[in-house]
Amino acid sequence: MTALGLLFCGPAAFAQQAVDASGPIDLRVVDPEANLVEALVVNARLPGPAWWKVSDADTTVYVLGVPAMTPSKLEVDESVFKRRVDGANVLIMGQEADISVVRIVGLALGGKRFFITDKPMRQTLPPELRARLEARLAIMKEKPDAMDDVKPAFAGFLVANAGEGGDVSIHLGGVTDRIREIAKGKDLEKRPRIQSLPGYSLVDAVKSLGAAPQPLQELCLDAGLRQAENGEGGVAITAERWARGEVRAVVSADRGFSRCLASTPAIARTLRSGQTDAVKAVTAALNTPGKAVAVIELRSLLAEGGVLEQLRAKGFTVTTPGE
Template sequence: MTPIRFAAAGLALSLGLAGSAQAQAPVELTRVDPNANLVEELIVNARLPGPAWWKVSDADTTVYVLGVPAMVPSKTQADESVLRRRLDGANVLIMGQEADVGMVRLIALAMGSRKLFVMDQPMRQALPANLRERLEARLKVMKEKPDAMDDVKPAFAGFLLANSQDGGDISISVGGVTERIRNIARSRDLKQRPRIQNLPDYSLVDAIKALATAPQPLQQLCLDAGLRQAESGEGGVQATARRWAEGQVREVVSADRGFQRCLDSTPSIAKELREGRDDAVAAIAKALQTPGKAVAVIELRSLLAQDGVLDRLRAQGFTVTPPE
C-alpha cells in the first residue's frame, strides 16, 4: 500500500508494528487474546539468511511456512533468496489472514468517528493517575493541549496515539511485505510459478469500531497499548521489523505488540482471528494432499500461539519442524 499522508482532526495516524522500551504495568482484564500464549519450542531463531521459516510435512509433501508480524513497515527489506527458491515450483502460495485497510473507510473513521466514541465526562477524569500522566505527556510531545482527547473514549484515543507522529500528519504504510511476496510469486524469474490462494481478511475499520462498546477495563488496556506504541516511536517499529527480517524470532515475539494487543483482546476481533486460524489450518492441510511442496505466509503470533496454526497441524499428526 502506497504511503498516504493527510490531516485529520488535528491528530496524526500511522499504522505499523511497534515494541516498547518502557516497562509499564499491563492493564488486567479477562483474557480473550488468542495470541497471548505461545508454544515455546516453536520459537526458534533462523539460521538461513532472511526471516525464519517453519515446515509442515507428511510422507510426500512439505509446506514451507513464513511467519510475518501483523503489521510491518512497507519499506522493510529482507533477504529473498530462500523465499524465491521455495516459491519456484511450489504448488500453491497460501497468503494468510491480514488486516484489510480500506482507505476511504479509514479516512472516514479518522475524521468522523469521534461520535462513536463520545464520552459523557472528560476522559482523563476516569483514568488512573499513571495513564493520565502518560497521556498528557504524549499530547505535549504532539504539541496538543492536555484536554485534546477528553471528548473520546480511551480506546479510540489509544488508536490515534498509537498511530500518531509528532508533527500532526497521518501516515499509512502497511502491507508492503506481503504484497512483495505476491509479486515475487507472479514474477517471470521463477521457472514454475505457484497458484496464489488469498485467505479471507478482516476489516481494520470494523475492528476499531467494535471498540466503541468495549468495557472500561478494555478501554484502558487499549489506551495503555496505544501509548506503548507511541512511546516506542518510529525507532521501535523499525527495530522490530529489522529483527524479523534477520530471523530473530525470540526478539520479535518478546517485543511489546503495541495497539495490536488491544485488537487481539477485543472479543469480536479475537473471534475473527480464530476464524483466520481455521482457514489457515484447513488450507495447509489441503495443500499437504498434493505431493511436492507449497508455501504459506501466516501472521507470526497466530502461527506460534497455543492452539495456533502450527500447534493444531501438529495435533492432526503432521510433522512440524522449527527453523533450521
C-alpha cells in the same frame, strides 16, 4: 497519507481486566495470540527470515512467519523464498488486516460518534495513564483536553498512529506485497497459484471497541501509548531482527495497539477464524504431492492453539527453523 499495518501489545499490569459485564477475566484467555508455544519459537539458521515446515509422506508446506507491522522499506534476503516458491503448487497468503485509506481518514475525522464519553475522558483515567496521555498530546502539539470527549480506546488508536501534526498515518509494510510480486514474477520457472485467505477490516475492528468496558478501554489507551512511545524506530528494529531470523527477539517486542484488538472478544474471534482458515488451507495443500508455501502472521503461527499447534495435532510433522 501512507498506509501502515498495525503491530499491537499491552502491559503486564493489565493482565486481568473485565471485558464484559460478567466481571474480571484473564485477557490471555480472550487474546488468541497472547501465549506462544515455546518449543516453536526458534531462530533461523538459513539466511533471511525464519521458516517452519509442515509435512506428511509426500508433501512439504514451507511456512514463513511474518510480523504484523514492518516499515515501508526493509532489506530482506529473498533467496530462500524464491527457491521455495518456484515450483510450489500453491502460495497461501494468511489473514491480513484490510486497510482502506479512505475509511481510515473517515474514522479519524468522524469516528468520534462511536466513542463519545459522558464525562471528560482524562477524569476517568488512573493518574499514571493520564500523565502519559498528556505527555503524548504535548509531543503531538495538542492541548491536554484535546481528546477529553472520546473514550480511551479511540484515543489509544489515534495516538498510536498519529504522525507529525497529529494526522493519523497508517503505514502498511511492503513484505506481503513484495511476496506476491515475487510469486507473480517471470523469473520463476513455475509460478504458484496464489490463495489469499479472508482478511478483516481494521476500521470495523476499531469501531467495535466503542462498547468496550472501562478496563479494556484503558488497556487500549495504554497499548496505543506504548506504540507511540516506541515510535517507528522500535518498528524498524523489530523488522530488521525479523529479516535476520531473530524470532525470539521479534515475538518478545511490544505488540502495540494489536494487544488491544486481540483482547476484544469479537476481534479475537476473527483472529481465531483466520487461524482456522490457515489450518484448512495448509491441510488441503498437503493433499497434493510436492511442495507449497504459506505466509502467516508470526504470532498466529506460533500461538498456543495456533496454526502450527493445530496442524501438529492433526498428525502432521512440524519442523522448526533450527532443525
